[in-house]
Amino acid sequence: MNSTHRKALINKLGKERYRTLINNDSFPSLPNDIKEAGLLKKQSNLDQVSHTSESKSRQISPTCAEIKSQQSSHLGAVDFASASTYEMNLESEVVQADVVHEQNPNYVSGNSLTFGDISVPISSCHPYQGFTKPDLRYPQGDDQEDSNITDAQEVFEHASLDGIAAIFKGLVCGAIRTTSPLADGLKPSKASVTTVFPPWGAVDCLLSLDICEASVEPLAAALFNATVKWAEKSLHIGFAGGASLTIPNSEVTLKGVRDEAIAQVFGSEIQQAIQQSRIRIQEMEKGKLTTDCVSMIITEKGAFISLSLGLVQGLEIQKKLYT
Known part of the structure; x- marks a missing residue:
């Protein structure tokens, strides 16, 4: 050099x-x-x-004695925002700013800051002008978020019979429960079909069908290749391989349907809508032949079939069902 x-x-x-x-x-x-x-x-x-x-x-003001007294009784976090003045003990070297303002000094230290009997590491400290009281508001909890989301979801009930005939082309068309029309004819019959667009989760559109009791056995056979019978308040389910299941005084949910069975029972439009759902796309990526997008809850008085559809196709089907 x-x-x-x-x-x-x-x-x-x-x-x-x-x-x-x-x-x-x-x-x-x-x-x-x-x-x-x-x-x-x-x-x-x-x-x-x-x-x-x-x-x-810049020595400690008369009010600092009161602050020290308060800190001796409360050994918690120091509230720098409420203290007008305090005494700084910078034990290590102090680097002062190039321009020193007489009324607003701004010091930086590499060691510690002493406030009464409490010493705070200077690495976690800032100039005292910047200290403010902490924000005690907590983020919204999961329960609050779920309640707000539930209120915001879109629900459509009681589809028209013309809409049912336009959408469903398979066996399910005559199996959906309907309401009785009024005597004056002002309120026609409606089909018990509910469409929900949940704003959360993997399901974009959920279609729920209320199935009559007489149609449960043929639909279970067509969708799941299973026999369903009630005997003495017990549900007996038999499968193609010879296995059987008996459930007393309860309901059961069946899942796992092949694509050809979906087209046979619900028609091609429902089949295509299911294939576009996010759940079915993930299943096909894993090589799964059957889908959980079709489920059937069997009860003593009938059954409920749920269909998970893609969002775009679900919106088109909703328009046809409720017009």
Whole structure:
């Protein structure tokens, strides 16, 4: 390193106030070093005297005794926002800003900040002008979010008979329960079909069909290749492989339907809508031949069939069912 570079380095180090000049035997002394070091030492002494006088002028105010008394009884977190003044004990070296404002001093320390009997690591501290009270509002919980979402979901009930005939082309068309028309004819019959668009989860559109009791056995055979019978308040389910299941005084849910069975029971439009649902897309990516997008809940008085549809296709079907 030549003389010019060393002089530039010493000038750069001199800009950091209260820094002790580096004395290292590995750096050979040059003629100009003694002169520069003397000027820096003289300037450092003047700055330290000035800083000491300013620190004395910022001693703790009379109100600080009350603050200390409060802190001795409450050893929790320090509320810097409520304290008008406090005493800072900067044990390590202090680097002061280039421009010192008399009314708003801004100090940075590398060690600790003392407030009464409590010492806080300076690494987690900021200038006291920036301290504010913590925001005690907590994020909205899962229960609150679910309640808001439930209120916001779209639900459509009681489809028209013309809409049922336009959408369903398979065996299910005559199996859906209908309401009785009024005697005056002002209120026609409606089909018990409910369409829901949940704003959460993997289901974009859910279609629910209320099935008559007489149609449960043929639909279970067509969809799941299973026999369903009620005997003495017990549900007996038989499967193609010979296995059987008996459930007393309860209802059961059947899942797992092949694509060809969906087309046979519900028609091609429902089949295509199911294939576009996110659940079915994930199933096909895994190579699953049957789908859980079609489920059947069997009860003593009938059954409920649920269909998970894609969003775009579900919107088109909803328009046809409820017009």
